[in-house]
Amino acid sequence: MTAMAALISILRKDLRLELRSGLSTIALVSLSLLILVVLVFALPASAQRGAEPAAGALWVALIFSGMLGATRAVLAERENGCIRALLLSPVDPATLYAAKLAASFIFMAVAEIATVLMMVLFFNLDFGAGILRLAPVILLGALGFAALATLLAAISGRTRAGDLLLPLLAVPMFVPALIAGVKASSAALAGEPLAAMAAWLKILTAFDVLFVVSGWLLFEFVVGED
Amino acid sequence: MGGALKSWIGAATGVLMLAALFMVFVYVPTEADEGIIQRIFYFHVPIAWVTFLAFGLVAIAGVFYLWLRQDVWDDLGYAAAESGMVFCTLMLVTGSIWAKPIWGTWWTWDSRLTTCLVLWLLYGGYLVLRALADDTPETARMAAVVGIVGALDVPIIIVSVRLWRTIHPAVLVTRQGSHGLEDPRMIATLLVAMAAFTALFLWLFWLRFATLRARTRISRLRLRLALGEIGD
Numbered sequence: 001m002t003a004m005a006a007l008i009s010i011l012r013k014d015l016r017l018e019l020r021s022g023l024s025t026i027a028l029v030s031l032s033l034l035i036l037v038v039l040v041f042a043l044p045a046s047a048q049r050g051a052e053p054a055a056g057a058l059w060v061a062l063i064f065s066g067m068l069g070a071t072r073a074v075l076a077e078r079e080n081g082c083i084r085a086l087l088l089s090p091v092d093p094a095t096l097y098a099a100k101l102a103a104s105f106i107f108m109a110v111a112e113i114a115t116v117l118m119m120v121l122f123f124n125l126d127f128g129a130g131i132l133r134l135a136p137v138i139l140l141g142a143l144g145f146a147a148l149a150t151l152l153a154a155i156s157g158r159t160r161a162g163d164l165l166l167p168l169l170a171v172p173m174f175v176p177a178l179i180a181g182v183k184a185s186s187a188a189l190a191g192e193p194l195a196a197m198a199a200w201l202k203i204l205t206a207f208d209v210l211f212v213v214s215g216w217l218l219f220e221f222v223v224g225e226d
Numbered sequence: 227m228g229g230a231l232k233s234w235i236g237a238a239t240g241v242l243m244l245a246a247l248f249m250v251f252v253y254v255p256t257e258a259d260e261g262i263i264q265r266i267f268y269f270h271v272p273i274a275w276v277t278f279l280a281f282g283l284v285a286i287a288g289v290f291y292l293w294l295r296q297d298v299w300d301d302l303g304y305a306a307a308e309s310g311m312v313f314c315t316l317m318l319v320t321g322s323i324w325a326k327p328i329w330g331t332w333w334t335w336d337s338r339l340t341t342c343l344v345l346w347l348l349y350g351g352y353l354v355l356r357a358l359a360d361d362t363p364e365t366a367r368m369a370a371v372v373g374i375v376g377a378l379d380v381p382i383i384i385v386s387v388r389l390w391r392t393i394h395p396a397v398l399v400t401r402q403g404s405h406g407l408e409d410p411r412m413i414a415t416l417l418v419a420m421a422a423f424t425a426l427f428l429w430l431f432w433l434r435f436a437t438l439r440a441r442t443r444i445s446r447l448r449l450r451l452a453l454g455e456i457g458d
Contacts, residue, residue: 151375155368159359168354169372172347173379176386183390203386210382214375221292221367 006091010099017076018107028069028111032061036115036122051130051189054123059182061115062141063174066108067167070149073104074157083223093220097150101215104146112138125189133188137197140204141181147211148173154222177207232436235429242422249415257412263327268415270320272423273313274342280310280427281349285377288370300366301438303373307352309431313423314346337384337391344383348376361445 018024039057040048047053077083077100086096116134120127152169156162184200250268257264287303290296321339322332333339352372359365450456 151371155355155372158364158368159355161358165351165355165358168347168351172344172351173376175344176379176382179386179390199389203382203389207382210378211375214378218292218371218374221371224367 003092003095006089006095007099007102010086010091010096011102014073014099014103015106018103024069024072024107025110027072028065028107029114031065031068032111032115033118035061035064036118040122048122049124051125052186054119054125055182055186055189057123058115058119058138058185059141059178061119062108062112062138062145062181063171063178065111065115066104066142066145066149067170069107069111070104070146070153070170071157071163071166073100073107073150074153074162078157087223093223094216096223097215097219101146101150101212104150105143108142108146109139112142130189130191133194133197134185136201137181137184137188137204140201140208141177144177144204144208144211145170145174147208147215151211151215151219151222154219158222177204180204180207232429232432235425235432239422239425239429242418242425246415246419246422249411249418254411254415255409260328263324266320266324268419269423270317270324271416272420273317273320275420276423276427277310277313277317277342277345279424280306280313280431281345281377281380283431284310284349284352284373288373288377291366291370292374295363297363297366297442298439300370301435301442303369304356305431305435305438307349307356307373308434309427311346311349311353312430313427314342314349317342318346335391337388340387340391341384344387345380348379352376361441 036057039053039060043053043057077086087093116131116138119125120131125131149166149170152173153162153166156165156169159165180200180203184197184204187196187200246268250265254265254268256262257267283306284303287299287306291299291303318339321342325334325339326332352369355372356365356369359368447456
């Protein structure tokens, strides 16, 4: 079986599981909804509309729902020793990483479309071109977070209190993408020219490349057994 | 292990630290603009250097552990992370003490301060991983991966945080490129303080490293005892 075929079959398994249970997507979307509602209550009335608070709220929702999704994905693989079976199969750990990354990315992207719609409603923004220009920012952010969280969730899943450990490891590492994502999103929502976003998109891209490549290379060290 | 070396590093730390204290409080002239508080600079900068040295060691130890799979590299990375964390905390504390009279605030989201705080959180996470995981080869591999990925993340953190604060209006006017060390006595004091803190780090690091090595050897002996290879 080639690496590509293996990747597709693992990804198909994850997508089929998700289509039948809907667990990850429902959890991600409902948690995002709750975070947005909490933030609207937490913010002063003056900050309840406009591009900047909306961008901030969107990324808070992205980080915390993403964390939950990553923990879920690892737990699902640990149930019934599925991860061991995957490791015993003639599949390269790097391929396994790519498949898990692709699955998390798809779930996060779906959840984010829903989150963006809710954000537009809650923060009194317009459904316009700004939303479309948000797409590359959100997709790059989701890819970076999925790459980071897939690697780190494999680590935290093997320790006691792993669900506690994951945010402690993931949030500081995600800081550059978070800063770039919030800044680029608020520029996109405020209708600023693309040049205002360019530097931030570069940082997001650099972050994505770094974590996809290091996850790809290092995943075998965190899932392997001696 | 390395008992004599440990004593020598300890002695050197003591001598250098006394010399640094003398130079900082007696020898070096008071800086014209900031006054007496500027003397904390001779502690703050060496502490910052040692922090980066320690966190660099964590990443290097991680690479060597994944490559050679010898537990000496794992112990080295752990010892470097723990002693680095001590100096990272000291860097934030001394910086805060310096910032209050000069900038008028204990804390500000300036790019360097933010970077250091993020570093502190990052290696705090690393140490929590060490604390929560059992002492196994898997943990050593996972810690090595986190140490490597964390170090690779640092340049992106620095770039993004700097850009974050240059686009926003600056909360304060940061010092110009030069620290105003016109007096050669200032440079001499800084160099001695650098040596003193590097020696202090090496000493603390070596004490911790020796403890971890002993722990690893004990657990290996216990394993052999349990397997019946030795004893009786």
